[in-house]
Amino acid sequence: MRPRSAKQAPMRFRLLACAAALAVVSAASACSGTGALTPPPGGGVSPATVRRDAIDAFVSPRAKRITVKPGQSIQKAVDAANPGDTIVVQPGTYHEAGRPCPFKANEKCAVSITKDNITLVGLSGSSPVVLDNPGGLSIGIGIGKYYECAPSYRIHGNRVVGFTVNGFTDTGIELTCVTNWEWAYDSVSRDKIYGFYPVWASHGRLDNSVATDATDTGFYVGISDHIRVDHNVGYNNVSGYEFENTTHSLMDHDTAYNNTGGILEFIIPGDPLEHSFDNVISDNVVVQNNNANKCTGGVVCTVPPGTGILVIGGTNNRTLRNNVTANHAYGIALTDVCTAFTMTAKQCKALKYNPYPEKTSTIGNTALNNGLDLGWEPQTGKGNCWSGNRAKSFLPAKLPAC
Secondary structure, three states, rough: OOOOOOOOOOOOOOOOOOOOOOOOOOOOOOOOOOOOOOOOOOOOOOOHHHHHHHHHOOOOOOOOOEOOOOOOHHHHHHHHHHOEEEEEEEEEEEEOEEEOOOOOEEEEEEEOOOOOEEEEEEOOOOOEEEEEEOOEEEEEEEEEOOOOOOHOOOOEEEEEEOOOOEEEOOEEEEEOEEEEEEEEOEEEEEEEEEEEEOOOOOOEEOOOEEEEOOOEEEEEEEEEEEEEEEEEEEEEOOOOEEEEEOOOEEEEOOEEEEEEEEEEEEOOOOOOOOOEEEOOOOOEEEEOOOOOOOOOOOOOHHEEEEEEEEEEEEEOOEEEEEEEOOOOOOOEEEEOOHOOOOHHHHHHHHHOOOOEEOOOEOOOOOOEOOOOOOOOOOOOOOOEEEEEEEEEEEEOOOOOOO
């Protein structure tokens, strides 16, 4: 729910406690657009073949290749690699001894990467490449030199493709202070707190991946800019997806179902880089996020079951063309930081940034059969507007048009 180096804050979503009799809605989201897994019309190419070819495309014929076979160590291959090399891991289940994570020395990473431009590819087109926790390890794959970011710590270039990362006590795959990166065709499951966790990141992409069973967030992005999160599936997490203190980023063509909350976008008071602007949440399927909150700590514990898309504060953020249905509390809701975090008037006034949503656009969405389809509570901030949405319940009854 938030960078763990920052102070936790109490949180309560004071929107509405609405109840509605809802029909059971089933949803399927076919991947589409760049990087999608959907076979071309007419058939003839299986999804497995499409996946295999997409993963193989990350293995550059010009790069030096280091191959890891079952029974060998991925970490040893990383240690032997130079910037620009590609490490190719064959199908199988891998257990690593682990080492202290450079960016979090009190936790151990199964695989730690601190070099520029390392590509780690699991050849999982037909059979999985599994990184499993043998016990006592916190993070599956960790990329970074130090938790917070400075030029001397920045890593340039990273790719992690085709891995299944299971059962770590903190996070499946994490990076900090990395630019020009991509994680694709990965799956994280039963990693206790977070699935994917890029922080202090820039110019990156997280796509065609699956996150499940996180007690905080499946797909988290924090204190970052110019990130795309697309064509993913998140389910059975507390929060499916989050943009936190993030700017100039896009979350599109994702699916969130059977989480406590589908998609959250917000500013955490007290964190570094207290801002959220120029983000787009578009073309996502957010359905039946009504699971009980199974958090183990932190502000995510107060996310109410039935949360569809929730936007807290920020400037010039847009929510476009999403399909948001059958979430028991609300479909798409907008509120301010002071309300969401139950701050006193004095605390709110002391903030060093504008806590109110400004110039937020909610356009072209389908929000139906939710406890409340579209909500703005309280009506703080300027220039917020709604247009072209399919919805039946509103708060207030008349929302400002774009």
